[in-house]
Amino acid sequence: MENKKLLEIYDILLKHFGAQEWWPARTRFEVVIGAILTQNTNWKNVEKVIEKLKERNLLEPEGLRKISETELCEIIRPAGYYNQKAKKLHKFLEFLFREYGGSMDGIINADRDTLRAQLLDIWGIGEETADAIVLYADDKTSFVIDAYTRRVFTRMGTLDGIMTYGEIKDFFEKNLPDDLELYKEFHALIDELAKNYCTAKPRCDACPVRGLCARKID
């Protein structure tokens, strides 16, 4: 698939769903919290936790760092994997204070690739979460690959299913203009497409990009 087809898909999705304006968060720090909490978890469950954190004024680094991991577990319980995620949040905070003085503002001036490598060094932050943070919390172009992206483009015949995360990411980045808003919007639109039409029980007949998809319509 060349450049043109990828952009064609983007245009169709944008027209069909409208701008998604991801990430749904008020601050850069809130993006990070959401990115960690949503790992293999429905966003609806994450929203409940974000709301609880907001009520307790814990959506900022200083406050969140002060509470104990046991306390944090209790608050984030609805998002699942709470033991692991509480540890992950604390690991990120540890990093933020050690490297950037505890402020997300410090991260803005960091070099993109350096930041991505730093994030990947943190326990609990893998490639997708690192890319989501770089793209949505740091406003730098880094294409996010998630399970939806893999599924949609595998069914389209673009990806062969055995490609690594890095290979898929490279494919998108080489075939798309280096445009921040496009990166943010395209990832969000792919997720919207997958949620609505490309699930385990796909709705191919109504899919907005059915004409470009290799999958046999059942």
Next chain:
DNA sequence: GCCCAGGTGGGTA
């Protein structure tokens, strides 16, 4: 009751 959801790390061969 069953399956899935905006993954990651650890262990084994």
Next chain:
DNA sequence: TACCCACATGGG
């Protein structure tokens, strides 16, 4: 490298 598994809640 390539699998396999634990991690856990809430909604359809």
